[in-house]
Amino acid sequence: MLRYLCICLLSMFGVSTIGEAADTALRSHHVLYEMKQIHKANGGISPISRVDGSLRYEFKNTCDGWEVGYYTVLNLEYTNGQAIKKSWFYSSQEAADGSRFRFRSDSRDNDVLSAEYSGVVRKVNGKKQVIYSKPEGRRETLPEATLFPTSHLIHSLEAAQKGETVFNASYFDGSGPGLNLDVSTVSTRAGDGKVEETKKFNLPPMPVWNMRLAFFPPESQKSEPQMEIVGRYRLDGVLTHILQDFGVFALKGQMMEFNYLDEPKCK
DSSP states (O other), rough: GGGGGGGTTTTOOOOOTTTTTTOOOOOOOOEEEEEEEOTTOOOHHHHOEEEEEEEEEEEESSSEEEEEEEEEEEEEEEETSEEEEEEEEEEEEEESSSSOOOEEEEEEEEEEEEEEEEEEEEETTEEEEEEETTTTOOOEOOOOBBOOOHHHHHHHHHHHHHOEEEEEEEOOOOOOOEEEEEEEEEEEEEESSHHHHHHHHTTTOOOEEEEEEEEETTTTTOOOOOOOEEEEEEETEEEEEEOOOOOOEEEEEEEHHHHHHHOOOOO
């Protein structure tokens, strides 16, 4: 279940315009979130008694695409008394035209490497193929319409700006084997961004949407998703609120540090 944690912030993006509807440049940035467990009203029985940690995220515009990096650390305590520190590292490079996508991720339990993935997505015989370098020799074929993290959020915001509340797509981020998923995104307008984070971090007011992302295995007939994420996204690409529901527990992320990054001088 926890392998899907890495999905939460992969859809951030930087300087670009979002179709004809956008009138604000999106920004490269760095942000640190404090992650804490919240109790679910209908949570039922969970083997996990406490979770806390942090998530550090960075996005950089590269003129012809985007670079994403993040590092997450969670301290988990189980009802049987066991305690474990889980950590994830992820980085990716995505071309703006969708022609290439490189990824690398690893996860650790108590600082011991438990899983590692890296590779590239490219067209092979007209099909999108995932070619892994770790584990070496592994290959997967993606649906032609699959979106990578940055392009997925761009399309979601395009739909939201047009007043379309639901956007469905196939999604791949390279955070694990076979992790191409169907994502249903429901967006509702949250106002002009005049909220606490705007004042605390000196963020300029702008349109904001609450987005609920539900992740399903491809062609799943189940009504319950594997995981749900709720995020509050500004038009400049800054995510000010995070809520992740893993079924057995839920996490809330609060911004603790934030700064915009210098943009490259693109021709």
